[in-house]
Amino acid sequence: MRNFDWAVLISIIWAGVYLLFVFSVRRREIANRITQIIMVYALLSTVWETLWVIYKWDLLGIFQPSLSQWIVSFGSIILALVFLICSMLFLQVNSGFWTWFGISAGIGCVVFTIFASFFTLPESLRVLIFGLLVVGWLATVVKSCYITYMAFHQAKKPQYKNRVGYWGFALLITILGDLILLSGVVKGIGGTPATEFPAGVWIIGSTLHMIGVLIVGYVVLIHNAIDLVWGFLRLLSYIAVTIIGVFLFMLILGVDLTGINILQSETVEWVVKAVILVVLVVPGLSWLYRYANQLLFGTGVNRETAVREYGLSISNLVDLDRLAEVALEFLDKTFGVEFSLLLIVDEPPKDDYYQLLPVANPLKPGQENWQSGRIQCFGILARHFFDERRFLSQYDLDFLPRFKNNTPEKEWLSRFQAELFVPILTKDSWIGLFVVGPKANGDQFFEDEIDLLSTLANQTVAALQNARLFSDLHRLNDDLRKTYQALEEANQKLRELDKMKSDFIGVVSHEMRTPLANMGLSLQVLELSGTQNLTPDQREQLHQISSGIKTSRSMVDNLITMAALLNNQTDLSLEKFDFQEVLDWISHSFVQYAANKGIKLKVDKVGDALLVGDRKLLITAISHLIENALKFTGPQGSVWVSCWTTTDALWLDVRDTGRGIEKDQLDKVWQSFTQLQTDAMRRGVEGLGLGLSLVRLIVLSHGGQVFVESEIGSGSVFGFRIPLKGPEFPLKAIPTEPTRKEIPGLVL
Numbered sequence: 001m002r003n004f005d006w007a008v009l010i011s012i013i014w015a016g017v018y019l020l021f022v023f024s025v026r027r028r029e030i031a032n033r034i035t036q037i038i039m040v041y042a043l044l045s046t047v048w049e050t051l052w053v054i055y056k057w058d059l060l061g062i063f064q065p066s067l068s069q070w071i072v073s074f075g076s077i078i079l080a081l082v083f084l085i086c087s088m089l090f091l092q093v094n095s096g097f098w099t100w101f102g103i104s105a106g107i108g109c110v111v112f113t114i115f116a117s118f119f120t121l122p123e124s125l126r127v128l129i130f131g132l133l134v135v136g137w138l139a140t141v142v143k144s145c146y147i148t149y150m151a152f153h154q155a156k157k158p159q160y161k162n163r164v165g166y167w168g169f170a171l172l173i174t175i176l177g178d179l180i181l182l183s184g185v186v187k188g189i190g191g192t193p194a195t196e197f198p199a200g201v202w203i204i205g206s207t208l209h210m211i212g213v214l215i216v217g218y219v220v221l222i223h224n225a226i227d228l229v230w231g232f233l234r235l236l237s238y239i240a241v242t243i244i245g246v247f248l249f250m251l252i253l254g255v256d257l258t259g260i261n262i263l264q265s266e267t268v269e270w271v272v273k274a275v276i277l278v279v280l281v282v283p284g285l286s287w288l289y290r291y292a293n294q295l296l297f298g299t300g301v302n303r304e305t306a307v308r309e310y311g312l313s314i315s316n317l318v319d320l321d322r323l324a325e326v327a328l329e330f331l332d333k334t335f336g337v338e339f340s341l342l343l344i345v346d347e348p349p350k351d352d353y354y355q356l357l358p359v360a361n362p363l364k365p366g367q368e369n370w371q372s373g374r375i376q377c378f379g380i381l382a383r384h385f386f387d388e389r390r391f392l393s394q395y396d397l398d399f400l401p402r403f404k405n406n407t408p409e410k411e412w413l414s415r416f417q418a419e420l421f422v423p424i425l426t427k428d429s430w431i432g433l434f435v436v437g438p439k440a441n442g443d444q445f446f447e448d449e450i451d452l453l454s455t456l457a458n459q460t461v462a463a464l465q466n467a468r469l470f471s472d473l474h475r476l477n478d479d480l481r482k483t484y485q486a487l488e489e490a491n492q493k494l495r496e497l498d499k500m501k502s503d504f505i506g507v508v509s510h511e512m513r514t515p516l517a518n519m520g521l522s523l524q525v526l527e528l529s530g531t532q533n534l535t536p537d538q539r540e541q542l543h544q545i546s547s548g549i550k551t552s553r554s555m556v557d558n559l560i561t562m563a564a565l566l567n568n569q570t571d572l573s574l575e576k577f578d579f580q581e582v583l584d585w586i587s588h589s590f591v592q593y594a595a596n597k598g599i600k601l602k603v604d605k606v607g608d609a610l611l612v613g614d615r616k617l618l619i620t621a622i623s624h625l626i627e628n629a630l631k632f633t634g635p636q637g638s639v640w641v642s643c644w645t646t647t648d649a650l651w652l653d654v655r656d657t658g659r660g661i662e663k664d665q666l667d668k669v670w671q672s673f674t675q676l677q678t679d680a681m682r683r684g685v686e687g688l689g690l691g692l693s694l695v696r697l698i699v700l701s702h703g704g705q706v707f708v709e710s711e712i713g714s715g716s717v718f719g720f721r722i723p724l725k726g727p728e729f730p731l732k733a734i735p736t737e738p739t740r741k742e743i744p745g746l747v748l
Contacts, residue, residue, distance in 0.1 A: 007203055008056045011053045011202075011206065012049070012053060014049050014206055014207070014209075015046045015049040017210060018043070018045045018049070018210070021042050021217055022039050022042050025221065032401075033089050034089040034090050034220060035220060037085055038213075038220060041083065041216075042213055044075075044078060044079060044082060045079065045209060048206075052202065072182065072202075073133045073182070074133070076137055076181060077133050077136050077140070079174075080137050080144070083171070084143055087147055087171070088147065090167060091147055091164065093150075137178065137182075141171075148171055152164040152168060157395065157419065162225060162228055163399075165228045166215060167219060169215060169228065170215035170219070173211050173212040173215065174209055174212035177204070177206070177207070177208030177212065180201055180204050181202065181206075183201065184198050184201035184202065224395075227444060227446075230446070237292040238289070241292065248285075249277065252281065253273060303448070306452060307452075307456070310330055310456050310459060313326050314326055314327055314459070314463040315462075318470040319470065320344070321359060324342040324359040327456075327460060328342060335439065335445075335453070337419070337437045337438065338438055339418075339437040340434065340437060341358055341418075341434075341435040342432060342433075342434060342435075343356040343372075343434075344356070344432050345431050345433070349377050353375065354374060354376075354382060356375065356433060371415075373412035373413075375409050376409065379407075379409060380402055381409050381410070382430070385430060385433075386430050389423070391420050391421060391423070391450060392420070392421045393420050394413075394414065394417075397410055397414060418436060419436055420436040420445060420453065421433055421434070421435055422436060422457045423457065424461055424464060426465070431464055434457055434460075436453065572617070573614050574612055574613060575612070575613075575614075575615060576611070577611060577615055579609040580606050580608075580643075582618065583606065583641070586622050586623055587601065587626070594630055598636055599637050600638040601639050601641075602638065602639070603640075604640075604641065604643060606643035606645065609645050611722070611724055612724065612725055613702050613722065613727075614702070617698045617702075618702070618722075621694070621695045621720070624692065624694060624695050625695060625718050625719070626654055628654075628691055628692060628718065629655070629658070629716075632656060632716075633656040637656065638656070638657050639655070639656050640656075645724065648724060649704075649722065649723050650721070651721050652720055653707075653718065654719060655716070657715040658715050659712065659715075660710045660711050660712040661712075663710075666708055666710060669708055670692050670695075670696045692718070695718075695720070699721075699722060701727065702723070703722065703723050704720050704723065706718075706720045707719055707720070
């Protein structure tokens with residue numbers, strides 16, 4: 001009766017544990033097929049335990065004599081089949097058609113046998129059915145063991161091996177429980193009444209089943225499961241130290257110290273023993289336990305020493321490649337890894353992505369071919385690194401639910417075949433990433449090693465920032481040097497082109513001057529000889545030829561003057577003269593021209609204005625300004641020439657009522673050989689485009705400045721300012737051109 005009560009109580013407790021397990025899995029909200037099948041397994045185990053309780057309480061009447069054998073047999077084969085399904089899902093085994101066919105057939109046979117068990121069967125048939133169930137169970141567990149072994153054999157990384165090892169451990173415990181239970185069934189078939197099924201066998205077998213379910217739930221629900229070997233060795237070390245401690249306690253407490261004179265009192269003796277235990281034994285056992293753990297699981301490197309040596313080795317490095325070489329060599333040596341790599345995060349992010357660039361390690365040929373990648377700024381990986389500020393393992397990428405989606409970022413990191421990814425972070429930015437490969441000896445990284453890696457990454461922050469700053473400055477310096485070199489080459493080409501242009505102008509102008517002079521002389525002779533015998537058309541053609549020669553000679557003269565000014569070869573014929581007289585003479589020469597075009601020409605009187613300058617060159621400059629204004633002003637328009645003086649300078653502007661000039665074209669009007677395309681197309685203007693350029697050079701040679709103001713539809717104002725006392729600096733010292741606000745008396 002005592003065993004019966006214990007069996008019922010254990011079954012009720014285990015059924016409750018299974019239900020709690022199912023509820024805990026549901027609360028974790030891990031929705032995948034493996035967790036769903038495990039919950040089915042736990043629920044079937046609950047039904048199994050419940051049936052045993054019902055059997056023990058004698059609630060099934062006529063089926064009582066053989067029920068215990070069927071409960072054990074059917075429960076074992078059904079749970080074994082479900083466990084096989086769990087194994088294939090957990091180990092990600094792609095089983096073929098025949099495996100699933102066998103599982104389906106096995107479940108169908110079990111269901112059929114369950115219905116058959118409700119009828120009275122001959123003993124021989126019962127034995128045959130039981131034998132078939134045992135064979136089916138054996139085939140199922142052999143298949144589960146095979147796929148578990150193959151998965152363990154193929155696992156390369158230690159964390160994967162540990163995960164599969166837990167599964168294999170749970171499978172072995174479950175198989176052991178089934179064997180114990182089936183042994184009880186064999187005894188029943190051998191002649192033991194069903195009511196006397198060994199309760200102890202049921203308790204042990206069902207307990208092993210429950211332990212197997214809990215281990216399965218642990219490895220599925222807990223991501224970073226404790227390493228089996230590590231846990232076993234730590235348990236052994238704890239047991240060994242505990243045994244040594246108990247032995248020392250018993251030894252010290254059992255020693256008789258009353259023979260010593262000062263310890264003849266029993267109270268004093270116990271006080272001395274307590275002091276010995278507290279001062280010597282307890283600290284000694286703690287030290288022994290730590291030493292054993294360090295010996296079994298430590299890296300063999302003192303943490304403080306490693307941090308200090310690493311800091312000293314990288315503190316003065318400013319070259320990025322050298323920093324990567326020293327840092328990665330230290331990691332390889334300290335942790336015994338197969339490879340390591342430093343990635344730097346390019347700043348700032350581009351298109352909401354962090355750009356990660358590998359720094360090639362000269363000690364690892366081939367790593368320079370690893371491709372750079374990018375990680376989304378607000379993606380799951382960036383939030384993991386920056387928000388959680390912790391490492392990421394390849395094991396995390398493969399098994400954590402939040403990384404289940406196969407994103408390009410995950411695929412890029414997985415291509416490294418690394419073990420750990422340790423971020424290098426400042427307070428508010430992500431600047432780098434250590435990629436650490438697996439250990440050469442195949443061991444996994446323990447918690448203290450990962451903590452040391454994170455500490456070294458934090459120490460790398462300052463050195464990496466300095467190296468990146470130095471690299472940026474070096475790159476910027478190279479860019480500036482290349483830009484300066486390109487600018488110098490461009491300037492040299494411009495100087496050469498400018499010299500070629502000046503030489504060309506000089507050669508062309510001088511070579512053209514002689515034939516033009518000869519043609520002009522011939523025309524004069526022809527005109528003096530008389531044109532009475534020429535027809536009117538011939539006289540008109542002769543007049544056009546004469547006009548063309550005069551225009552060509554004017555262009556050549558302008559070219560010669562501009563070439564001399566450009567080469568700074570002009571000696572100004574400075575003299576003091578009345579500027580009003582010059583202005584009257586110039587304006588008088590344009591009166592007829594303006595009248596012919598229907599343009600009103602107005603010239604203001606400047607009054608008494610004595611000026612020191614080159615009279616001839618200034619006449620040329622003013623003539624070009626007036627001619628330019630008349631040329632671009634239509635009939636019924638007007639041109640107004642204004643002139644005034646200040647305390648030290650003479651100002652002149654020529655205002656027209658023409659179409660005006662676009663704002664973006666104003667900086668081009670003073671350039672040589674330039675005519676604004678819009679005006680040239682609109683009016684059909686001819687010429688070389690030298691007039692305004694020549695005006696500017698003449699004004700500059702007098703130490704003055706030119707200016708222009710224009711608005712579309714309101715006309716234009718061209719003018720200059722020259723000092724009354726004459727030039728005070730050479731032509732190459734170009735003064736700043738005045739703005740509109742700086743021109744006294746100018747109103748547009």
